[in-house]
Amino acid sequence: MLNYEKLSVIYFSPSGKTEKIVNEVAKNFSMNRESYNLLSFDDTKTFTDELVIIGVPVFDGRIPKLACERLSNLKSENTKAIVILNYGNLDYGDALLELVELLKENDFEIVGIATTVSQHPYFPEIAKNRPDMDDMKRINEFSQKVIEKLNSNTRNEIFVSGYKPYTPYKTPDFGVLCDEDLCVECMDCVYTCPEEAIPEDMPKKTSLDDCTRCSTCINVCSENARSFGGMNYAKEMETAILNNLERNEIEFFM
Ligand SMILES: Cc1cc2nc3c(=O)[nH]c(=O)nc-3n(C[C@H](O)[C@H](O)[C@H](O)COP(=O)(O)O)c2cc1C
The missing domain is CATH 3.30.70.20 (Alpha-Beta Plaits)
Incomplete structure (x- = not known):
């Protein structure tokens, strides 16, 4: 039986898919819920003795710069974090390491991470209609594994891939x-x-x-x-589709 009074759901989600996924995870928990949309929430806040779900997308192999700035303002005191990194079936590059390091710096204890896949807003043929039913099943499987881990009070360091210095921020040509x-x-x-x-x-x-x-x-x-x-969009779309139609599955890091 989980002993948290509140669940905070924190997300940055310009096209709404990350928000959908964090809310699916949240459905597995019965505590009162509070939501923080980082597109607009730019205050500082300390989460104390809580459980949080944090979801961000991947932008060009990084977490979006604004999401990073806003997450930097959120600190933890004895708070555990369930983490969702959502990407468009291409590659998550250094974003996973960047997110984990940022949350650790702010003293969140990460209990589990899922890298999820969603339809790419630039190239809608890639990961079309995802997250789909199979994704939602897997997201709920992940949530149950997290609940088991929380109930067993297991604590461990989670190691993920990525390189430093992180890949530089980029803006597309289109x-x-x-x-x-x-x-x-x-x-x-x-x-x-x-x-x-x-x-x-x-x-x-x-x-x-x-x-x-x-x-x-x-x-x-x-x-x-x-x-x-605009210029280059059709060409980038063609290259992206050529290389990224094969389905990547959701991964768990526990
Ligand atoms: C600016 C931008 C850059 C992106 N870069 C990547 C990327 O490097 N790799 C990838 O797999 N998906 C990339 N995507 C796709 C998103 O990570 C993915 O579609 C995610 O679902 C978007 O989340 P949201 O619906 O919550 O906004 C990018 C999307 C945008 C808008």
Whole structure:
């Protein structure tokens, strides 16, 4: 019987898949739940004597820079963390090591990690419709293993792959486009863009120097006016599809 008063669910999830997965894990726990969406939550906080689930996606072999900054503000006092690293079936590069090191620095005790796979927002043919039913089964299997471990009070260090210095941050050569005929200037993208890359006075534009291509604006647009595109997009899509259609399965690190 788990003895925690509260479960905190912490995620960074521009296209919503990581959020879906952490919530699936959370369903396995009956405590009161509190959620922290790191696209908007930028406070400092210490989690004390708690259980947390932390989920972030992989951006170019790293954890997204903004997610890293916001996670750095979250500290633990005697708090255990269940960790989800969600990637688009390509490669998670150094992101797993980066996430583990960051959480350890902030004193979280990691009880289990799952690397999960979701449909890639740039290349929707890759990991299409994932997480799917098989993924959800495996995510619940992972959750049960974590519960067993928590109940048995087992403590161990979890070692993961990755290299330091971490691979440098990258921004793709392609951009985010707005179909000016479809855009109704509702401003949803302006107010949800975590990088403030869409100017309030010109919501049909995107400052590509500030934009990380995270896909929040595309996901939030009810008119489907926003999309990835521009120079190099078709070519990158072709190469990515050629190399990454084979299904990667969810891995557990306990
Ligand atoms: C900017 C950006 C970079 C990405 N880089 C990678 C990558 O290096 N490897 C990979 O497998 N998937 C990559 N992906 C795919 C995401 O990790 C994956 O689709 C994840 O599900 C997105 O999570 P979300 O739905 O919670 O936003 C990238 C996605 C974006 C938007």
